[in-house]
Amino acid sequence: MVPAFYNDLALTETEAWALLARGAVDRKSPYHLMQLASLAQDTLGDAEPRLRTVVLRGVARAERRLRFHTDVRSPKVAELAACPRVQALFYDPGHKIQLRLKATAAPASETVRAEAWEKTGRLGRVCYAVTAAPSAPQPGPAAAFADEADPAVFQPMILTVTALDWLYLAGDGHRRAAFTYGPAGDLTAASWLVP
Numbered sequence: 001m002v003p004a005f006y007n008d009l010a011l012t013e014t015e016a017w018a019l020l021a022r023g024a025v026d027r028k029s030p031y032h033l034m035q036l037a038s039l040a041q042d043t044l045g046d047a048e049p050r051l052r053t054v055v056l057r058g059v060a061r062a063e064r065r066l067r068f069h070t071d072v073r074s075p076k077v078a079e080l081a082a083c084p085r086v087q088a089l090f091y092d093p094g095h096k097i098q099l100r101l102k103a104t105a106a107p108a109s110e111t112v113r114a115e116a117w118e119k120t121g122r123l124g125r126v127c128y129a130v131t132a133a134p135s136a137p138q139p140g141p142a143a144a145f146a147d148e149a150d151p152a153v154f155q156p157m158i159l160t161v162t163a164l165d166w167l168y169l170a171g172d173g174h175r176r177a178a179f180t181y182g183p184a185g186d187l188t189a190a191s192w193l194v195p
């Protein structure tokens with residue numbers, strides 16, 4: 001039995017966003033972690049890809065936006081300010097679905113920042129108690145931590161998705177679809193692609 005979305009573009013798009021929304025609230029979901037790629041410059045000034053894992057913390061389905069949290073001192077924040085174009089990648093081995101999203105990254109508003117900090121538990125806050133900037137060299141293996149986390153270093157980032165590439169591997173034939181979005185999250189195009 002193929003799923004209802006198998007041959008249906010609109011249902012495929014709905015399924016993709018339902019999976020992402022689940023990923024933000026279910027730490028066991030394969031969509032809870034995303035691989036986030038950005039562009040930076042190497043020491044010679046040439047473009048260089050940068051890739052890292054981040055936790056998907058929030059999804060605004062209507063606006064087609066994703067949120068992740070980071071330390072404002074981490075290199076990615078400055079890199080994203082210089083070049084906000086990113087790609088996010090998810091792979092769900094259980095369902096054999098790959099989602100590749102193009103997006104524009106920006107720091108969240110102060111309201112969102114304050115609200116997200118409020119919801120961050122004690123364990124989550126520990127990451128933001130590290131005294132030196134993430135990625136700074138240190139003399140030994142263990143980082144130094146302050147007694148209290150500093151809320152000022154907590155930086156939620158918003159990814160406004162501009163395109164979604166769906167790939168579903170299936171015995172009956174793979175399915176691939178492309179969707180594009182306007183700045184408010186409105187669907188501007190949907191089409192099937194050769195997988």
Ligand SMILES: Cc1cc2nc3c(=O)[nH]c(=O)nc-3n(C[C@H](O)[C@H](O)[C@H](O)COP(=O)(O)O)c2cc1C
Nearest residue numbers: 033052053054055068069070071074075076077135
């Ligand atoms: C499972 C996992 C989850 C992670 N989640 C986050 C996250 O939500 N935010 C974050 O800034 N770094 C997260 N990291 C660490 C990043 O992958 C990365 O090592 C770090 O943020 C430094 O990235 P940068 O040098 O590109 O700034 C996570 C790493 C792993 C392995």
